[in-house]
Amino acid sequence: MFWTLWIGLIAALLGNAPAAMASTIYRDPDTGLTFSQNVGLYKSDGRGVTFRIAVPDAVDSYAPYDVVIQIVVPTEVGWAGFAWNGGMAKNPLLAVWRASNNQDVILSSRWSNSHVSPTPYAGSQYTVFKTGTKSNSTHWQVTAKCTGCTSWQNTEGGNRYLQPKAQNRVAFAYSPLRPSNPNSNTSNFPVHDVHAYWNHEFALASNANFAAVVQKLQS
């Protein structure tokens, strides 16, 4: 323990990028869902965006399934992005930011075939839950169901699936700037300053009561 702390401190002093951390369990008191979470760091002092995912328990590994994503964002963030399969290109992307009233959260489903600004993607739909969507003086958070985030077609027309009981490689992106037309989910947006990857452990995020809880949250 002692030496681990010192090695961590020395690495921090040298300015090394932190190694990607393992997912941890987060039991959300608001929604009642169990999430697995990772933090996408955008500053070396530990500031980051927290990404949580909740998965239904009984699902087939090679079939689409709904998930719930909860994102906790420091107010200084302009927009934050999540790549469901760990890269900018050829996987469902989500970008989130706040509307100009600093109250409403905008979610934008995107896709990009290369490293150019992603365009609206109709293959994923997000349903925001009022429960689990809130803010205070330092952070805002959003909780939404996604249909169409765990499966998609690759460019050859084959189906790809995120594994409900294993690790899936994901990525995030951060910009200090808000999109140019912040009240619209089809706004253009500025390129990210930071991106990072990790393996998100979906197996920690299984919820036996997923369907019932989601039904209650969206009614």
Ligand code: HEM
């Ligand atoms: C949801 C939004 C976005 C996510 C999650 C995302 C994620 C990423 C990631 C993970 C990379 C590293 C390469 C890779 O793994 O594919 C990357 C590279 C890149 N992205 Fe994005 N991105 C997003 C939006 C944008 C936007 C809006 C722009 C332009 C306006 C952009 C332009 C680029 C460029 C030019 C690169 C290559 C630069 C480099 O490798 O240093 N991205 N992106």
Ligand SMILES: *[C@@H]1O[C@H](CO)[C@@H](O)[C@H](O)[C@H]1NC(C)=O
């Ligand atoms: C924008 O929001 C509308 C209404 O919720 C939704 O139907 C549409 O798919 C969203 N577009 C994007 C790009 O997320």
Ligand SMILES: *[C@@H]1O[C@H](CO)[C@@H](O)[C@H](O)[C@H]1NC(C)=O
């Ligand atoms: C502010 O809200 C965020 C997101 O919900 C939460 O993680 C954080 O603990 C809250 N801070 C305080 C001081 O309550």
